[in-house]
Amino acid sequence: MTNLGDLEVFVRVIAAGSMSTAARDLGLSPAVVSKRIxxxxxxxxxxxxxxxxxxxxxxxxxxxxxxxxxxxxxGLEEAEAYASGRSSEVNGILKISAPTSFGRLHVAPHLKSFMRAHPDLAIHLVLSDELTDIVGGGFDLAIRIAELTDSSLVAKRLAPVRRLLCASPGYLAEHGIPETIEDLKSHRCLPAHNNDSWRLEGPNGPVTLRPEGSLITNSSEVIREAVIGGLGIALRSTWDVGGELKTGQLVQVLPAYESSRNVALSAVYPSRQFLPAKVRLFIDYLAELYGPVPYWDL
Known part of the structure; x- marks a missing residue:
């Protein structure tokens, strides 16, 4: 039978990205780590x-x-926690991936409460707008905003996501208010990426648009600032611009059209027979925090 310690060394090497870093984390020499691999x-x-x-x-x-x-x-970690009655007492490191803007606005501000409840647990939060390789990156879970397709991963829905068309009052005063989807062709649009399509649900069913704009960027946060600053019309999530919609800095455009309701906020994690307590507790925490009607939509 394979030595369990060798398996742990192997996993640590992948998570660290190098044998020398893994050796330092494990308190071993690089030569010993190499020998065990x-x-x-x-x-x-x-x-x-x-x-x-x-x-x-x-x-x-x-x-x-x-x-x-x-x-x-x-599975071993969960079995030990179950057998010892420590299923709500967690320690070690919880490695999480989340989209940049969402992580900054709606994950980071809530970590203090969770970490205070679990003082022996460390959080490693990685923010990126790239699709994270959960397994290869050694992540315990990833927070994703998407219409998820079938995969070997397990997903738990945390909250609905509303995406709507919006613009600043100043832009609409200068360029007029579009009354139909066709009117958008004569307006400045702000896609998050230059080749992004807008998939909307309207009174007559789904509509797909490929908006063109004069601002090209790979940053969703730049688009957010641009639409608030009056540069055009954008398709934004209410978790991102809900505050500006409430204060009137932004106005919803063509309210009969919103993005697909199949898009949701989900926690995604590797398929496992036994879900580690630290992952389960954090997912439950987020699900309760956001809920079926998230606070940014109230």
Whole structure:
């Protein structure tokens, strides 16, 4: 049977991205870590890692092995917590991925309360607008805003997401208020990315638009500031601009059209038979915090 400690070393190497960093985290020498990885590969009869002078990467066999080892270690952690009656007492590190703006506005401000309730737990929050490889990146869970498709991952819906067309009163006073979807062709539109399509649900069913604008950026936060500043019409989520809509800095445009209701805020995590207590507790915390009618829509 494979040594459990070797599995833990293997997982730590992948999470750290290098043997030297993993060795430092584990309090071992790089030579010992390298020896234990080689022993594991010899035991399995296959190469798990591709090594270069600058980085390591998983082989195809290593990728599948890593996914299964994560599941095994998570199951052991949950089994220990269950057997010892510590299912609500968690420690270690909870590694989370979240979209940049949402994480800054609606995750970071609420960490204090959760961490105060679980003082032995450390949070590693990574904000990125790129689609995160949860397994490869060693994440416990990712927060995603999307219409999720079938995958090997498990998703728990946390809250609905409303996306609507909006503009500043100043822009509408200067350029007029569009009365139909066709009118948008004569307006300045602000897609989050230059090739983004706007998928809307209207009175006559779904509508897809490919808006064109004079501002090109890969930053959703830049678009947010642009629409508030009066540069055009944008499709924005209420979690992002709900405050500006309430104060009148922004006005909803074409209110009969909003984005697909299939888009939702979800917590996504690797499929595991036993969900680690730290992941379950954090997902439950967010679900209660946001709820079926999130606070930004009230």
């Amino acid at each position: 080689k022993r594991l590969e010899d035991k399995l009869g296959t190469r798990l890692l591709q090594r270069t002078t600058r980085q390591i990467s998983l082989t195809e066999a290593g990728q599948g092995f890593h996914e299964r080892v994560l599941s095994i270690l998570a």
